[in-house]
Amino acid sequence: MKHKIVGKQKNSKLCFVCGMKNDLGLKAHFYATEGQELIALFKPCEEHQSYPGRLHGGVASAVLDETIGRAILNKYDTEVWGVTIELNVKFKKPIPLNEELKVVGRITKENNRIFEGTGEIYLQNGETAATAYGKYFKVPLERIADFDPEENEWKIIEKEDDPDEIEI
Numbered sequence: 001m002k003h004k005i006v007g008k009q010k011n012s013k014l015c016f017v018c019g020m021k022n023d024l025g026l027k028a029h030f031y032a033t034e035g036q037e038l039i040a041l042f043k044p045c046e047e048h049q050s051y052p053g054r055l056h057g058g059v060a061s062a063v064l065d066e067t068i069g070r071a072i073l074n075k076y077d078t079e080v081w082g083v084t085i086e087l088n089v090k091f092k093k094p095i096p097l098n099e100e101l102k103v104v105g106r107i108t109k110e111n112n113r114i115f116e117g118t119g120e121i122y123l124q125n126g127e128t129a130a131t132a133y134g135k136y137f138k139v140p141l142e143r144i145a146d147f148d149p150e151e152n153e154w155k156i157i158e159k160e161d162d163p164d165e166i167e168i
């Protein structure tokens with residue numbers, strides 16, 4: 001299925017998942033779809049392994065967590081922030097290193113205090129490698145961290161190969 005991309009989310013400086021200057025991080029890019037889902041693209045490397053050649057389950061969980069947690073940003077013009085209070089991940093297939101992976105996240109439930117969502121990691125052959133459910137507590141950014149957008153390089157990073165659509 002083709003997902004039409006309607007926008008790109010911001011990256012940060014040092015976040016393990018989205019920090020563009022975290023040399024050991026995943027440097028994932030996040031694309032909002034027409035269907036109000038969020039797709040992350042990332043390519044894990046040797047440093048992200050558990051057993052040789054296999055992505056660490058904790059790293060897979062981290063990218064699922066962030067993709068679901070960021071999906072809330074698609075819904076509003078102003079930024080709504082959350083912290084994870086629950087994450088349940090099912091690992092269905094080994095996830096290889098050194099190839100681009102796709103992660104999809106969406107919001108399934110929301111009230112004024114909490115939001116919930118689900119997500120999946122897809123292998124290049126289209127198989128679902130992991131699925132997750134996450135629950136997040138809405139917290140104003142100033143209560144989560146001392147976060148200066150400029151200092152933390154919170155901005156859209158445009159790439160020449162940013163996709164217009166993503167096939168999953």
Ligand SMILES: CCCCCCCC(=O)SCCNC(=O)CCNC(=O)[C@H](O)C(C)(C)COP(=O)(O)OP(=O)(O)OC[C@H]1O[C@@H](n2cnc3c(N)ncnc32)[C@H](O)[C@@H]1OP(=O)(O)O
Nearest residue numbers: 065066067068069070073080081082083084085086137139
């Ligand atoms: C947009 C970017 C996406 C980023 C994705 C990645 C996000 C992350 O990795 S965040 C890092 C990991 N998560 C954290 O650090 C969160 C740590 N936890 C906390 O800070 C606190 O527990 C916090 C802020 C969520 C709530 O604390 P506090 O404000 O003191 O509230 P507290 O009184 O304990 O609980 C408030 C309510 O939430 C409920 N609650 C708290 N924790 C949970 C939980 N894990 N599950 C269900 N309900 C919970 C409580 O039962 C309570 O309900 P009620 O008011 O009905 O009694």
